[in-house]
Amino acid sequence: MTRILGHFVNGKNLTGASARTHDIFNPTTGEVQAAVALASREDISAAVDAAAQAFPAWAATNPQKRARVMFKFKELVEKDMENLAKMISSEHGKILPDARGDVQRGLDVVEFACGIPHLQKGDYTEAAGPGIDVYSMRQPLGVVAGITPFNFPAMIPMWMFSIAIACGNTFINKPSERDPSCPLRLSELMMEAGAPEGVLNCVNGDKEAVDALIEDPRVKAISFVGSSDIAQYIYANGAANNKRVQAFGGAKNHMIILPDADMENAVNQLIGSAYGSAGERCMATPVAVPVGDETADALISMLKPKVEALRIGPSMSEDSDLGPLVTAQHRDRVANYIQMAVSEGQKLIVDGRDFALQGYENGFFLGGTLLDNAKPEHQSYQEEIFGPVLQIVRADHFDDAVALPSDHQYGNGVAIFTRNGAAAREFAQRVNVGMVGVNVPIPVPVAYHTFGGWKRSGFGDTNQHGPEGVKFWTKIKTITQRWPEDVQGAEFVIPTMG
Numbered sequence: 001m002t003r004i005l006g007h008f009v010n011g012k013n014l015t016g017a018s019a020r021t022h023d024i025f026n027p028t029t030g031e032v033q034a035a036v037a038l039a040s041r042e043d044i045s046a047a048v049d050a051a052a053q054a055f056p057a058w059a060a061t062n063p064q065k066r067a068r069v070m071f072k073f074k075e076l077v078e079k080d081m082e083n084l085a086k087m088i089s090s091e092h093g094k095i096l097p098d099a100r101g102d103v104q105r106g107l108d109v110v111e112f113a114c115g116i117p118h119l120q121k122g123d124y125t126e127a128a129g130p131g132i133d134v135y136s137m138r139q140p141l142g143v144v145a146g147i148t149p150f151n152f153p154a155m156i157p158m159w160m161f162s163i164a165i166a167c168g169n170t171f172i173n174k175p176s177e178r179d180p181s182c183p184l185r186l187s188e189l190m191m192e193a194g195a196p197e198g199v200l201n202c203v204n205g206d207k208e209a210v211d212a213l214i215e216d217p218r219v220k221a222i223s224f225v226g227s228s229d230i231a232q233y234i235y236a237n238g239a240a241n242n243k244r245v246q247a248f249g250g251a252k253n254h255m256i257i258l259p260d261a262d263m264e265n266a267v268n269q270l271i272g273s274a275y276g277s278a279g280e281r282c283m284a285t286p287v288a289v290p291v292g293d294e295t296a297d298a299l300i301s302m303l304k305p306k307v308e309a310l311r312i313g314p315s316m317s318e319d320s321d322l323g324p325l326v327t328a329q330h331r332d333r334v335a336n337y338i339q340m341a342v343s344e345g346q347k348l349i350v351d352g353r354d355f356a357l358q359g360y361e362n363g364f365f366l367g368g369t370l371l372d373n374a375k376p377e378h379q380s381y382q383e384e385i386f387g388p389v390l391q392i393v394r395a396d397h398f399d400d401a402v403a404l405p406s407d408h409q410y411g412n413g414v415a416i417f418t419r420n421g422a423a424a425r426e427f428a429q430r431v432n433v434g435m436v437g438v439n440v441p442i443p444v445p446v447a448y449h450t451f452g453g454w455k456r457s458g459f460g461d462t463n464q465h466g467p468e469g470v471k472f473w474t475k476i477k478t479i480t481q482r483w484p485e486d487v488q489g490a491e492f493v494i495p496t497m498g
Contacts, residue, residue, distance in 0.1 A: 003034040005180055007043060007204055008187040010050035011197030016043040022177040022206070027093030027324040028314040030362035036180045039205035044172075044212035047201045051143040051170035052218050054198030059140045059168040063117040066166050070114045073162075073193035077107055080189060084182050088153055089315040091179035093324040093364065094277045096316055099154075106158030108447035109465045116166040119470045129497030132482045138474040140168030141220040141244065145213045147234065148183065149226045150176035150326055151280045157183050159451070160223045161200055163469040165190070169221075173202045174213060178326055180204050214238050221473065223464070224248065225282070227384075228410070228456045235459035246460035246472055248453060250384040251412035254287045254405040255441060256427065258398070258418040259295045265439075266417040267302045273415075273441035274390040275310055275368050278322045279334075282457075283413050283435075283442045286385055287374070288392050289401050296394045300349065300372060307350045307368040307390070314360060324364040325387060331364045334387030338369050341380040341391065347372040352388060382409065398423065406432035412453030415441050434458060 005024070006015040018040035026033045039047075058066075077084070085099035094102070112119075122136040146160035153175060161171045175183035180202075187202040203209060213219050214237050221244040224234045228249030238245035255273070257266050273285040288303075290296035313320030325331040335353050342348050352367025366388055374381045374391040381391060395401040405414045415437035416427045424438045434453040437443030445451055445466070452463030462472040 002032065005034060005036045005184060005204065007037065007039060007047070008184050008202040009047045010054075010201065011191050013184075016040065018043060024091055024178065024180070025327060025364075026090060027326055027364045028316070028360055030328065030364060033090065036177050036204045038177065039203045039209040039212075041208060041212040044203060044205070044209050044216065047172050047203045048143055048216050048218050050198035051172055051201055054196055055140075055142055055170045058170055058196060058199050061168070063120055063166075063168075066168065067114050067116050069190075069194045070110055070116070070162060070166050073190055073195075074107060074110045074114065076189045076193055077103065077110070077186070080185070084154060084185060086316070087181040087185060088179065089323070091181055092150060092153060093315045093326050094280070095313070095320050095323045096318055098277050102152050103154045105444070106155040106162075109159045109469075110162040112447040112465065113162040113166040116470075119467070120167060120474065122476075128480070129495070131484060132480060132497065134478065134480050136476050136478045138167070138470070139477055141473060141475055142169065143172065143218050144169045144221040144473060145172040145174065145219050145223070147174045147210060147213070147222065147224040147226070148176065150178040151277070151282070153179045153182040154186065156225050157186060159465050159469075161190075163465060164473040165195065165199060167470060167473045169473055170199050171201065172213065172219070173200070174205055174209050175202065177204055177206060210234065214241055214243070217241070219243060221245070222247075223472070231459050232456070244472065246458075246462050246464065248282070248458050248464070249456055250386075250410055251282045251284075251453060251457050252287060252381070252384055252408055252410045253283060253285050253413040253415070254289050254393075254408075255285045256395075256401045256405075256414070256416040257288060257290045257295060257299060258401075258416070258420065258423060259292050260419045261295075261417040262419065263298055263302060267299065267306065269417070269439075269441040270390070271303065271306050271310075275307070275322055275388045278325050278366070279388045280326065280386055281442075283444050285415065285441055286390060287381070287404075288390060289395050289404055290392065291395045291398060291401050293394065296372075296392065300370075300392065304349055304370060307370045310368045312355065312357060312365060312367060314357070314363075322388060325366055326364065328364050330386070331366050334366055334385055334389060337380050337383070337385045337387070338371075338389060341371050341374065341378065344375070344378040344380060346374050346378065346380070346391065376404065376407070384410065402427060402430050406430070409455060410453070410457045411455035412457035413437065413443050415439075415443060
């Protein structure tokens with residue numbers, strides 16, 4: 001009998017009212033290992049009820065006590081790290097060391113949220129006018145929600161709910177139905193850490209659940225990470241329903257390699273960022289831009305044998321470079337993009353489509369693929385492939401290299417590899433992309449800075465985590481006060497504080 005995962009609402013594991021389910025695969029074997037219940041609108045409403053009931057008391061809890069819950073949650077997640085990593089690997093397909101990194105990068109933001117007593121402080125101005133003081137306070141929004149993707153089932157939920165809950169909100173997480181076990185376990189650990197019932201809820205589902213969250217007026221804000229089309233849908237419909245929304249979409253990150261770069265270092269960094277996690281990262285590097293044909297030829301000659309030697313193994317492996325893709329459908333989609341690139345005239349240097357792992361022939365595996373001579377007008381270059389595929393776009397000059405990521409529809413991340421500090425500085429200033437790495441292949445900012453892309457990689461005005469996260473999950477109230485000793489006369493002009 002198939003094991004069915006449900007929801008975590010108001011401190012309890014529930015199956016929900018809906019009879020609909022979604023299969024959860026083991027990407028290494030291709031077998032169905034469980035199913036997850038898909039929430040109905042009634043299930044979403046019950047989760048919002050729980051969060052709404054928990055909100056007043058949690059918002060009134062002083063920030064030191066909320067911080068102590070986050071400290072305890074951090075401790076519990078660290079103790080449960082191996083279990084969480086195995087959940088991720090078994091359902092997503094990323095190898096165990098990468099799954100541990102998924103959890104750790106989420107914990108980095110939990111650590112930041114532990115500083116909420118300082119982070120949520122307002123401002124105070126004494127004597128802003130005659131006998132007048134002005135001060136501000138940051139207050140929680142209420143019931144808020146996160147819609148999180150399959151590729152980081154630990155990191156991105158923790159990026160969202162740790163700051164939101166620390167600020168005094170109550171939270172509903174709607175994770176991907178492809179790998180829901182880790183988000184459910186994180187909800188249980190938050191309860192064990194001392195969060196009251198209803199503070200963190202996890203409801204699994206599909207579009208029906210998403211639309212219910214968008215349309216429920218009690219949900220005050222939504223954070224989303226996923227594809228750009230869905231990000232734009234959630235941003236537009238969330239705003240139409242009077243919600244605060246941040247929605248992060250797809251990516252096509254470039255690595256620019258100048259002729260003076262340390263080529264061995266650039267190749268080593270590129271191979272990891274292009275093929276790690278089978279390319280299923282929004283900050284992966286699926287495009288390399290060598291400047292000049294000599295640079296391109298040197299890059300390819302060093303890159304080709306490394307791509308051919310990639311160690312591809314089961315997701316529970318400790319010593320593989322990458323594992324399988326998340327589903328058979330996604331593997332086939334990536335393979336179709338490879339054929340599209342070839343049809344567009346790109347040179348297929350390494351073809352990973354025929355890869356099969358002995359003993360795991362039914363797994364969702366794809367070998368590393370390397371393509372040369374991609375062009376800006378190619379559809380396979382314009383769209384996000386999200387697999388172990390690296391395309392090389394040759395640039396004649398530095399300005400051409402700056403233009404490629406700047407003109408692309410996506411603007412999540414970009415990197416430049418060079419020994420020239422002036423060129424790197426100019427590139428960082430000019431490039432039209434939200435996150436830039438200088439000799440850093442995956443420029444995901446540390447937790448106390450902020451994460452966010454531009455153009456179709458990000459919809460909304462506020463980024464994730466760091467000070468921007470506190471800003472997104474709170475609203476400012478400003479108080480102007482005066483305590484006069486005598487009766488004041490009527491004033492018919494705008495006060496000038498003079």
